[in-house]
Amino acid sequence: MSLSRASRRRSNRTRHAASVAAVVVAGALTLSACGGDGATSSGTSGAKFVTGSGGISTVAKGERQDAPKLDGETLEGEKLDIDDFKGKVVVLNVWGSWCSPCRAEAPNFAKVSEETKDKGVEFVGINTRDDSKGPAIEFEKQWGITYPSFYDPIGKLVLRFPKGSLNPQAIPSTIVIDREGKIAARSLMALNEKKLHQMIDPLIAEK
Amino acid sequence: MPDGPGAAGGTEKGDLYGRVAVSLTVLAFLVEAGGVVARALSVQRAPWGNMYEFSITFSTVVVGVYLAILAAKKNVRWAGLPLVTTVLLDLGIATTWLYTDSDQLVPALDSYWLWIHVSTAIFCGAVFYLGAVGTVLYLFRDGYEANLARGGKPGAFASSVLERLPSAASLDKFAYRVNAAVFPLWTFTIIAGAIWAGDAWGRYWGWDPKEVWSFITWVAYACYLHARATAGWKGRKAAYLALFAFGCWLWNYYGVNIFLSGKHSYAGV
Amino acid sequence: MSVLAAAVTDPNTTVLNGALILALPIAVAAGLVSFFSPCVLPLVPGYLSYVTGISGTDLADARRGRMVAGASLFVLGFTAVFVSTGALFGYFGQTLQDHQETLTRVLGGLMILMGFFFMGLMPWITQREFRFHKRPAAGLAGAPVLGALFGIGWAPCTGPTLGSRHDAVVHRGERGARGRTDRRVLPRPRRALRARRDGVPAGARCVRLGQEALRLGDAHRRTDDDRDRHPARHGDLERHHSGHAGLDGQLHGGDLSSMSKTETTDETAAAAAAAEHDEQEFGEAGAQLSTAPRERAVPGSFGGVMQPGAAGRIAWAWRETTGWVRWFWRQLTSMRVALILLFLLSLGAIPGSLVPQTGVDETKVEEFRTAHETLAPVYDDLGLFNVYSSVWFSAIYILLFVSLIGCIVPRTWQFVGQLRSRPPGAPGRLTRLPAYTTWRTETDPEQVREAALAMLGRRRFRSHAVGDAVAAEKGYLREAGNLIFHIALIVMLVSFATGQLFKSEGGKLIVEGGGFANTLTQYDDFKSGSLFDRDHDLAPFSFTLDKFVGTYERTGPQRGTPRTYEAHVTYAEGADGAEKKTRIEVNRPLEVDGSKVYLIGHGYAPVVTVRDGRGREVFSGAVPLLPMDSNVTSSGAIKVMDGYRDKDGKKDQLGFQAFFVPTFAGAGKGTMLSQYPGLDFPVLALNAFHGSLGVDAGLPQNVYQLDKRKMKAFKDAQGADLKQRLLPGETMKLPDGAGSITFEKDVKEWATFQISQQPGNVPALVGAVAAIAGLAGSLFIQRRRVWVRAVRGEDGVTVVEMAGLGRSESSKLPEELADLAATLNSQAPTAPDPAEPVEGVRA
Known part of the structure; x- marks a missing residue:
């Protein structure tokens, strides 16, 4: 009868629709089944930056975002503002006195900060998650850190970094801001001298 | 096969005894309900924060549902004996092993969801239990009817007890209706629990053992309802599935609380 | 002598506690008793025949030697079984004892199950017969095997005496050689001894049983009927499965076709043809009423005939x-x-x-x-x-x-x-439908049909007139609810998957006075879904923990259980939003900018000050310690990494292992554990180390644990490791002018929070509500069809017929039809009639 033929034709169509729908949902389900247990996602949205080997990300000159306004009190109690360093390359290092990798990279930072001072490079630290200033100040003395560090125990300064920018995501993190006040590079791992130079030398060369 | 004459066996004397039994059940229900209310007053919160309180509420609700169905003039008096016996067992366990003194709530249970989620869980359990009683009696009755159909002679137990039960078809229908009626409420129980977990523990589903076993119970009853809808599974096969599902519910209540530790362990049990 | 007397007058005590040499003859006597039991004695002739390979008739002429050999081998067989079970249970006696309660319960349950099986439950499992068709060969070769099988199979009969023997040995074994009554687990050598002791009495009993067998063997040489006898058959308890299934089908089949077979009144060929026609109409009338899916089988190979050549193959x-x-x-x-x-x-x-x-x-x-x-x-x-x-x-x-x-x-x-098409027309003979009623009325058929249409329309049936009848259908919501429920399940799953893919969840421990800003640098631990963008997706907000308050039950059996947990926080949205105060409790998370902050746990952070040898402060602050039990007994580590110089002025690092109880039991009470979760009597116990903490190499280290591999403990005056219990305000001095550590008169509390964000909650909730609603609809609403036929009869009076059809489980159908009939009847009243009324409602 005509009714059954029509239903068969329709059922072919619906079967096709059903299989497509099933594949789509199955795809979503498979993704959820592989749901991240701590899977680190690299911010590939828009891919405005490139993550090189060694975990250092750099941004091409034309695509850099403005660094946020970072101002506050240092560990020594003085006022500090990054805007004062316009025209210089600013190396921001997020650290804590309790953090082992920070302790390992501290002598490197102390040395490079002294070496590059006359090339127009300012090192600024952001000390965070130290409940009191005491251990942080002792840390600076211990490793010979001469550059100033903001005292930001709960991370409100870090919060100022805009979404999607190369913001600090680990401790230690190092962010390099170019001479125009734009975010140019980021490392989410501890740095030795060589890697630190790799990060900042190209930006020193920029005019 | 027509329904049997009922637990009273069709005699007047039996009917008198039956009515006496129902009256005593009503009295016992009132007393126990009073006990639950008294416990609620004593702890100044919803009386279901630990297993003792669950058990007494559960048995009250089971008997209450049974009496309500009786009051609606349905023929369920045959369920009275197995029901009351097991209620006695439940109360025995509750007062001997599960008893804890009155105490206030721990912070994790201090929420209005306690009224909603736990009360529906208790109600669902009571009705599932009624369905399980129907299913078990169905299995016995079905065996008895098959024996008769083959021309065999049933033993003394069968002819005095099983003959009085409703027909296997009626029992099967009863069990199915009861289970199907409360299944949506069980779905709601799980969802209410998930919403509460979202507020209390930060995630609405975390595969905690009680969550897992509620889910298993739900899937098992879903399996039973699906199997029933497919004609070939009416009868004994579906009945076994229903019993498996109720077994999951029992394990969910007793087993998970006592033997497995997870976020649902409070006050020791 | 007295021991012998005791053995005679009180054999039980002798068996359980007395000397082995006296227990042996008692065991032998027990064996004798077992042999003369009704389980064993009647079967002796048969067994004898079997083990000797001599038939009953030949037994008279048999050689004595063969008889002895056969019987001895048989005895050896079951002796082996009994001795080994005895040894086994002796060995495991203690284990069985320990789990006695569980075993009792499990076996009790098993017994109840057995009871049910006996009553006839699950006959297709329990009434089956499984047989080994290989039998041990009759004759001497098979004798030991038969003996072993006898030993195993007749356990219920031999059990009481054998069981008491085993029990005796288990108890005896527990006490050990020196007769101590302590029931702790014995060291290994004792177990072997126990096993041997148990084997011996079992062996003695076997000897007794065997001796009797031998003696009777001689006596039975003349017995005639010694055929091997099998255990009784269960034939009459078996079920016939096919018939059973058939009965099932008849009783429960809701199939309409089966119902039609049960009633036929005319047997003429015409009627048979009409019946067939009815069947067809019936099928159509009931078409798609049940929406259970039909199975479609696909037979045979799919490729069919292969044409020659490559194209054909492809x-x-x-x-x-x-x-x-x-x-x-x-x-x-x-x-x-x-x-x-x-x-x-x-x-x-x-x-x-x-x-x-x-x-x-x-x-x-x-x-x-x-x-x-x-x-x-x-x-x-x-x-x-x-x-x-x-x-x-x-x-x-x-x-x-x-x-x-x-x-x-x-x-x-x-x-x-189905929604687009119309309800099917009425079958020719409405009388065969499950609900039916009819009456005669003087109203016009046309009017009756119109009235029926109107009434059904008012009752929200989908109805239309076809020919001489009105066809109506109701209950589409059942299938609609079914579809909504299943689609809602898919919606819920997709929401759940989306939530998992885009969620982020992390924890943070905050001491009173501290705070948290929602950036990755601040989390203690963090995990996120695969599609979560860590640069982009964290919502910017911050909060500080002003105060944590926990109250606990003070008195009664519930002493120590928590009553309230509150975290008083000040939070701000964005990097510099306005500050607001609020409270976070266990069931009341803080919701800010799409994220939720939950209060998870709490603990204590005693405030300490560490000074070097010159009295200069090198460290001062609250150190969070992790709780170990419900009374918040806590432990952790205090690490001084920078700024400390030892008495020679050299840079050094200090580490202290800290153990803290908020309510100390008191000195000399024998426990260091806290007695109550509140701060009633805080005590901090410390020991001290110096050296390298291992934190300078770059590998992350657990904050709460001290790595002592490169550290040396400070020693006290006696040369033991320095340790001290401090009350608030007290100081522990490090030896040789190395400095001191003070437990300040301040203990701060800390709280752990979980910060999470998860999209897809609202769709999941909507899906859940829709699922419940759809489920309720699909289970409670019944799909049914009603037909009303009005035909003018021969005598000019209209005959009205009403019939209804539903799915098999529906019982409300007849009631509904009666209700509809009553309404229609009021508009098309029954005509007074001399002939017999045909009224009636059949269900």
């Missing part, structure tokens, strides 16, 4: 693959497979509740791994520590949902088709 291969794919799809979307998958889903979820799961309790998983070294890697391979994200579990639910979608989409189209 075409055939294509047809074959598409055929298989279609077959697979049909199987997957069939109800049977859906049932199997559902069942597998419930079974597959079970291991996740019994094996520790990584996502639920990581520490338990670690404990399991260390405790079960061989089993843990197997579990890892099977994915049993992560059941719900494992491959096999995902496969089950993915297949289930694919099957679901494959079934739902066609059914939705089918339903739409």
